[in-house]
Amino acid sequence: MDLLLTHGYFLGEDRHEQEIMRPYPPLGLLYLSSHLKAAGVGVDIFDSTFEDRQAFVAHLERTSPSIVGIYCNLMTRRTVLEMTRLAHEQGARVVLGGPEPASYAEEYLSRDADIIVVGEAELTMEELVPRLLGEGSGNLEDIDGIIYRRDDDEIVHTASRQPVADLDRQPWPDRSAIDINAYVETWRRHHGMGSVSLITARGCPFQCSWCSHGVFGYSHRRHSPAATAEEVRSIVDSYDPDMLWYADDVFTINKKWIRDYAVELRRRNLRVPFEAISREDRLDEEMVRVLAEMGCKRLWIGAESGSQRVLDAMKRQTDAKRLRAMIHLLQNHGIEAGTFIMLGYDGETSRDLRDTVEHLKAALPDHFLTTVAYPIKGTPYYDLVEDRIRLPRPWDEISDRDLLIAGRHSRTYYNFATRWMVNEVTVERWKQGRGPSLAGAAKAFANAKIGRAGMRLTSGQTEAV
Numbered sequence: 001m002d003l004l005l006t007h008g009y010f011l012g013e014d015r016h017e018q019e020i021m022r023p024y025p026p027l028g029l030l031y032l033s034s035h036l037k038a039a040g041v042g043v044d045i046f047d048s049t050f051e052d053r054q055a056f057v058a059h060l061e062r063t064s065p066s067i068v069g070i071y072c073n074l075m076t077r078r079t080v081l082e083m084t085r086l087a088h089e090q091g092a093r094v095v096l097g098g099p100e101p102a103s104y105a106e107e108y109l110s111r112d113a114d115i116i117v118v119g120e121a122e123l124t125m126e127e128l129v130p131r132l133l134g135e136g137s138g139n140l141e142d143i144d145g146i147i148y149r150r151d152d153d154e155i156v157h158t159a160s161r162q163p164v165a166d167l168d169r170q171p172w173p174d175r176s177a178i179d180i181n182a183y184v185e186t187w188r189r190h191h192g193m194g195s196v197s198l199i200t201a202r203g204c205p206f207q208c209s210w211c212s213h214g215v216f217g218y219s220h221r222r223h224s225p226a227a228t229a230e231e232v233r234s235i236v237d238s239y240d241p242d243m244l245w246y247a248d249d250v251f252t253i254n255k256k257w258i259r260d261y262a263v264e265l266r267r268r269n270l271r272v273p274f275e276a277i278s279r280e281d282r283l284d285e286e287m288v289r290v291l292a293e294m295g296c297k298r299l300w301i302g303a304e305s306g307s308q309r310v311l312d313a314m315k316r317q318t319d320a321k322r323l324r325a326m327i328h329l330l331q332n333h334g335i336e337a338g339t340f341i342m343l344g345y346d347g348e349t350s351r352d353l354r355d356t357v358e359h360l361k362a363a364l365p366d367h368f369l370t371t372v373a374y375p376i377k378g379t380p381y382y383d384l385v386e387d388r389i390r391l392p393r394p395w396d397e398i399s400d401r402d403l404l405i406a407g408r409h410s411r412t413y414y415n416f417a418t419r420w421m422v423n424e425v426t427v428e429r430w431k432q433g434r435g436p437s438l439a440g441a442a443k444a445f446a447n448a449k450i451g452r453a454g455m456r457l458t459s460g461q462t463e464a465v
């Protein structure tokens with residue numbers, strides 16, 4: 001086998017996700033696979049999601065790939081380092097890609113990885129793989145879009161790779177190479193609905209300071225509405241999902257595209273419920289109506305804070321007040337509204353946290369997810385706090401989510417703040433007759449008080465010195 005593609009995500013090792021059970025296949029690998037197969041490369045995929053490490057070792061031994069390519073994001077660092085070592089021991093050249101490795105090139109290249117592909121990898125791999133398989137693979141300087149260690153030990157960053165110009169000319173993701181039905185069935189078993197993901201675009205032009213743009217930069221390219229509708233038809237024919245997830249950064253960036261896409265779906269008689277991510281400024285009455293007609297079941301709108309001051313500091317280009325109105329608009333059209341909340345961004349005060357609680361109480365989204373802000377290497381947020389970043393343990397053992405920011409409130413403080421926030425909103429739901437039983441509300445009321453008291457008690461503790 002020329003190339004084995006894999007990723008470092010094992011659901012069986014992720015206790016958190018085992019409670020959520022909303023796994024999705026690694027689309028990037030599937031795109032690479034179909035592109036490289038069309039270019040004549042022998043590609044095999046080991047989809048780690050439902051497997052374990054022993055199965056990976058057995059697969060390596062059985063197939064003896066010349067090259068092992070591993071997708072890596074910030075959460076899978078540890079596993080990918082282990083898989084890199086195993087593949088290296090097996091005699092394979094190891095190529096890493098995805099959003100994380102290029103930000104930590106030195107670290108990965110000094111731990112068994114041979115080459116890192118920066119960003120979008122189809123065209124780079126099409127050149128790189130035959131070179132690695134052939135004679136004279138030593139000099140790779142003429143291959144754009146890679147980082148590697150030369151024989152003289154120098155780390156070389158080659159010129160940047162031009163992105164794929166026309167996405168519609170790319171083959172669809174190679175879904176047949178893995179067991180998509182295992183994902184659909186997992187969804188069905190846990191949520192009653194089987195879901196399949198696809199993307200309609202690459203890249204996001206917005207500049208939110210904490211967001212990682214390492215793969216597609218700030219450009220934005222789209223598949224045409226007709227080509228996307230054809231992909232949906234093929235997904236429906238092959239897997240008959242109950243739901244789709246458009247895994248785009250912002251599905252609704254281009255309003256004209258959405259209108260045209262709705263027409264293409266209607267023309268094909270396709271109306272599959274779906275969920276996607278949007279922004280308040282990319283929604284209005286007409287857009288929400290079109291989305292509802294298309295079958296939108298749930299729309300996520302990011303506003304990480306209810307404090308306009310914090311949103312502006314994040315360069316979010318989002319208006320908190322308008323966002324609340326859009327949440328209500330979605331709900332009025334029968335679409336569930338979700339939002340993401342980030343606590344602990346640089347400069348956030350307890351007053352801002354209070355604003356966020358009030359924002360959530362006024363908006364009452366159907367779902368909201370909370371996270372404590374973490375600086376991803378390569379983002380403006382990372383640069384902003386870089387001189388205060390401390391590693392709690394060696395780099396190999398942690399992810400960017402574990403980085404400590406000296407002077408910030410402790411994790412315990414944010415745990416209490418989250419407890420306060422979540423429970424205040426539950427109480428408000430009850431007050432508005434949209435939530436739990438009286439007993440549930442009483443429990444939430446007590447929990448909110450505990451959260452608030454915990455914040456006061458721990459407000460003097462900081463994360464690291």
Ligand code: B12
Binds near residue numbers: 027070120
């Ligand atoms: C869908 C998605 C998810 C889904 C599903 C993930 C999945 N299995 O697909 C869910 C919701 C589960 C998820 C979770 C998380 N995600 Co996420 N997610 C995305 C999202 C929006 C789309 C991924 C996608 O399909 N992209 C489309 C494909 C075509 O792009 P791609 O995967 O990057 O692949 C290209 C290149 O990377 C490269 N490539 C890919 N694989 C390989 C392999 C080799 C060998 C090579 C050489 C190249 C290569 O070539 C591909 C084609 O050009 C991206 C943002 C984005 N636009 O990519 C964030 C993103 C990947 N997620 C991110 C994060 C932070 C997370 C979480 C940590 C969030 C959290 N707080 O929990 C978790 C981690 C989960 C985990 N344990 O791994 C970050 C990663 C940042 C980083 N530096 O690592 C991203 C980039 C978002 C962002 N902009 O900050 N995510």
